[in-house]
Amino acid sequence: MTTTLRAIRAGLLVPLALLLAGAAPAAHGAPGHGLPGNWLRLAVTRGDARVGDAPGVLLLCDPPRGHAHAAQACRQLAAAGGDIGRIRSRAGAMCPMLYAPVxxxxxxxxxxxxxxxxxxxxxxxxxxxxTGAVFDLSG
Incomplete structure (x- = not known):
């Protein structure tokens, strides 16, 4: 085998190994994402926009970061066991009866x-x- 052929094979094996290593599920993250701990990709769309069109933020909770109110959002999620639907509603919230869907x-x-x-x-x-602070994406 020539030196050039060996160099080409070696050059292809490293990226292939890295690709395969990245495809394995992370121990504590969702399959294929490779993020450890508790994390959520959050987005809010207004009106008729599609959910995929909105820019989002990545909320990381181990330690809290990536979100304007990360510590508060992570505490609320922890209290609800990560189930956004179980977050306690804000008592006494007075919202206008204005239809502006999000x-x-x-x-x-x-x-x-x-x-x-x-x-x-x-x-x-x-x-x-x-939903508490989880979707409060304002800075």
Whole structure:
């Protein structure tokens, strides 16, 4: 075998090994994502926009970062066992009866379980009252 052929094979084996290593599920993340611990990709769309069109943020909770209110959002998620639908509603929230629809979506992993959440709310005030700081993506 020539030196050139060996160099080409060696050059292909390293990227192939890295590709295969990245394809293995992470021990504590969702399959294929390779992120450890508890994390969610969050997005909020307004009106008729599709959920995939909205820019999102990555909320990481081990330690809390990547989100304007990461510590508070992670505490609320921890209290709800990572289930956004179980977050305690804000007591006494007074939201206007204004129809300005928003759709909140979250995808990621919590305590080794996959999280897929999408819910439409009548307006952003109602969304905040029902989901706490999780979808408060304002800085």
């Amino acid at each position: 759709t909140a979506s979250a995808h990621g992993a919590w305590d080794g379980r996959r999280v897929d959440y999408t819910h439409a709310f009548s307006n952003s005030c109602v969304m905040g009252a029902e």
